[in-house]
Amino acid sequence: MLYGRNGRKDDLVIRGARVLDPVEGVDAVLDVRVDKGTIAALGEGLDANGHRVVDGAGLVLAPAFVDPHVHLRVPGGEDEETIVSGTEAAAVGGYCAILAMPNTDPVVDSAAVLGSLIEDAKAQAVIPVGFLAAITRGQDGAELTEMAELADQGAAGFTDDGRPVIAPSLMRRALQYHGITGRRLALHCEEPTLSKGGQMHEGAVSAELGFTGYPSVAESLMVERDLSLAAYEEAPLHLLHLSARESVSALRAAQAKGVAATAEVTPHHLCLTDEAVRSLDSNMKMNPPLRSADDRAELIEGLRDGTIACVATDHAPHARHEKEVPFEAAPFGVTGLETAFGALYTHVVEPGLLKLETLLERMSAGPARAYGLEPPRIAVGAQANLVLLDTESAWRVEEDGFHSRSANSWLLGQTLRGRPKLTVAAGKVVHDS
């Protein structure tokens, strides 16, 4: 389900870092030795065996991140991102695997398109990539794609991300098909008649600025519908980019009744509120929109208590000229691969809203499990998927500092703390600064 360039497997010793793997229950200053891409030893004062030695003193070594929600824009949007630029950006952000969304041009709705993407990833991807395929042909909500064939071809899951599956009957059929494919359905929950024309969260800020509101209930109503269908069909599902507190409580209640639902939340929804839209900066425009302070608090709580299993960037690159327009004319979406950890460390961990261990789990094992992937871990015998994090020095997010082809970041000009210094993905050093 994950595809990347094959190639060398590296030898490496990382000395004296705080090794922090919440899944393995490790939190100690240790040396880690990687032999040909596999973790060979964990301990104190390890022999270098002639390997390259990286000084990890004062740094945190964690399982590398997994991003379950990336728009790589291929095919069709190569001016905004490519497999190479997107996976390089992910490597810089500390990721060892990413999942790409199928709302491309053409849509990934046939084995032919999926197959060619997989071939390209094998030739170009710097870190392993999985591709989700569409639930409906052309993502137009009318006919199911050939899900079994797409699963056989290697689809990592199914989604119409960017759009909801409007008809409940079609949603139900897709859930029934899960029994055949075994791959997750990932749902963009938006009731389109309630969100129509919506530019930002409906509330006091939209009332003052005059923007058409996109109310929370447009999301939570669809979340409740999809959870009801999943309960009825006893099928698992994954909820994309939750933004509203009502969605979190609906999910929590459904999980308590045994529905196998997972969910994700983005760094921007965890860090910002609709107050940020007062700047009228088009990089504050996302779907779902930034919501109220109460929503933000509930998203953080949901992530803390595990209701929300993972952080997803929803990395959505856009060409510069597309965002250099008045807010209402700008497309939805912001980039996030290169800034996710720094943003969350600075705005969520440092203020004491979430423990570092929890964040690391929700950025790595959480998303991997949500899609049935092997969680990265720091244990002898495991493939090396590691990120070495500097949580001390400050860095500034600059427009020309991105590896992504696009710079539509909500963090431009901000100073952050928390940055990956070294990333090892599938046994290979893919980022080294």
Place this chain on the structure above:
Amino acid sequence: MGEIHVMREGYLPPRQPPRRHLISIGDLEREDVERLLSLEREVKKLPTLRGHTVVNVFYESSTRTSSSFELAAKRLSADTMSIKAAGSSVDKGESLKDTALTLGAYDPDVIVIRHPQIGAPQLVARYTDAHVVNAGDGKHQHPTQALLDLYTIQDELGQIEGVHVAIVGDVLHSRVARSNVQALALMGAKVTLVGPPPLIPRGIEAMGCEVSHEIDAIADADVVYVLRMQRERMAEGANFVPSLREYTERWGVTPERIRRGQKVMHPGPMNRGVEIDPRVADAGSALIEAQVRAGLVVRMAVLYDLLTTGPVPVEAAEPLEVA
């Protein structure tokens, strides 16, 4: 007047002192409003703005606003140039950024812009060195309208502080309502918004006003400010109101609903017989023509103030504060 806060400029090295703009009532302090409302005598000293260039760019149709800005500039002896979207490069798909850069190349002192999208004036301010005056951006702001309304109220009632203004009608789609609520609250007036629930935006009370869905709520007001039913913004089947007939029946401002001594205002253009009964519009209590006259004076004051009161040095904008 405050300078605009463009986030990305917050971390650029400080350049020239920022140009002052009038993009939102939020750019103004109370003392700015008081100064603008009292400039009447001074702006009559002609030819105050000889040698300055004022460019009017209108992406939406307008009679009152465009004509009064043009006349205001001419009265002050400024050179003026008016551009309408229809027939310009906008028709050829030119972006607002490129239009702004093009106009900026002529070094205008002031760009007056009306645009259907919120935030267009900020964008123009970012790409030109001109002072930018917002003549209406989408449903967001129309600050000179609010200033001329304040001027009219002060002229008629002698004060603004403590005056009770009821704003009636389609608040949801109205930049006039938003600017007025903000301006009236800034000057210490009491504001009540009255209209059908779907046309009153959720959460608007936070701007410092009260909300009622009953037309009776206008009874206590000193001024009844009637908003236009913006039919062109009412998409087919949007169902904000079941019908204009029902709207007029329940919320139309009729002679029976106006008490003696109450003043009536309307930003124009009126839909006579819809939101306002013609008998109310033509009655002596209506200040509608006074508003138009005030528009000229106030726009002269705004241009004069921007061009003659030197730019106030302001520190570079703070980068965005994260919640």
